[in-house]
Amino acid sequence: MLFKNAIDSVTHLFFPHICAACGSDIISQQQLLCLTCTEKLPLTNYHAYPDNPVEKTFWGRIPLIYASSYLYFSKDSIVQQLMHQFKYKGNQDIGTYFGKKMGAAFQTATRLQKPDFLVPLPLHPSREKKRGYNQAGILCDGMSEAMNVPVLRQAVTRKTHTETQTHKNRASRWQNMDGRFWIGDPSILENKHVMLVDDVITTGATLEACGQELLKAKGLLLSIATLAYTSV
Ligand SMILES: [Zn+2]
Numbered sequence: 693m694l695f696k697n698a699i700d701s702v703t704h705l706f707f708p709h710i711c712a713a714c715g716s717d718i719i720s721q722q723q724l725l726c727l728t729c730t731e732k733l734p735l736t737n738y739h740a741y742p743d744n745p746v747e748k749t750f751w752g753r754i755p756l757i758y759a760s761s762y763l764y765f766s767k768d769s770i771v772q773q774l775m776h777q778f779k780y781k782g783n784q785d786i787g788t789y790f791g792k793k794m795g796a797a798f799q800t801a802t803r804l805q806k807p808d809f810l811v812p813l814p815l816h817p818s819r820e821k822k823r824g825y826n827q828a829g830i831l832c833d834g835m836s837e838a839m840n841v842p843v844l845r846q847a848v849t850r851k852t853h854t855e856t857q858t859h860k861n862r863a864s865r866w867q868n869m870d871g872r873f874w875i876g877d878p879s880i881l882e883n884k885h886v887m888l889v890d891d892v893i894t895t896g897a898t899l900e901a902c903g904q905e906l907l908k909a910k911g912l913l914l915s916i917a918t919l920a921y922t923s924v
Pocket of ligand 1: 711712713714715716725726727728729730
């Protein structure tokens with residue numbers, strides 16, 4: 693152990709390992725967040741509560757078995773900082789870490805029926821190519837490990853810009869594009885309980901559009917999970 697600590701210290705000198713939220717270097721090589729930030733995480737505990745605000749967001753819009761978000765999102769918070777690192781700075785470890793946390797939280801909620809599949813909300817293909825990964829997919833991988841539920845990546849796809857109608861004006865075209873999801877082969881989804889996963893929920897419009905497409909599969913049961921929740 694002493695030897696290991698010595699190695700950690702030496703490694704730290706050459707490869708500073710810092711807290712993903714606040715940048716503090718008082719953190720061991722194995723940790724993602726410092727103790728202060730870990731304690732400050734604004735947990736919703738929504739998985740424990742039926743009729744929580746995320747579920748209410750979808751009332752009258754799409755039928756859900758349940759829905760939950762792990763953290764509250766607010767501006768200038770550590771959650772915003774984490775989301776920024778995760779989505780725009782290539783820090784995929786954040787997604788794996790919180791995916792595992794989300795999965796573990798679902799495991800503790802006995803009221804929640806375990807899904808058959810985790811499905812990441814697809815990014816626009818061009819954006820995924822630019823970023824190199826789909827953040828929802830990374831979250832799914834972490835959740836899958838904690839929940840022992842497989843990830844279905846190709847269940848639903850998102851149509852590209854060029855596939856949308858070109859004669860519409862720019863604003864309506866963008867709006868339109870958000871709704872462009874497509875399930876290629878519904879048979880794999882029939883009579884399955886699918887948990888649709890995304891990084892953050894605000895209005896829920898994109899999740900609703902994707903959920904509507906998934907619900908075209910016969911007998912499909914839908915749940916929704918996001919890492920962060922922000923009220924509008
Ligand atoms: Zn910190």
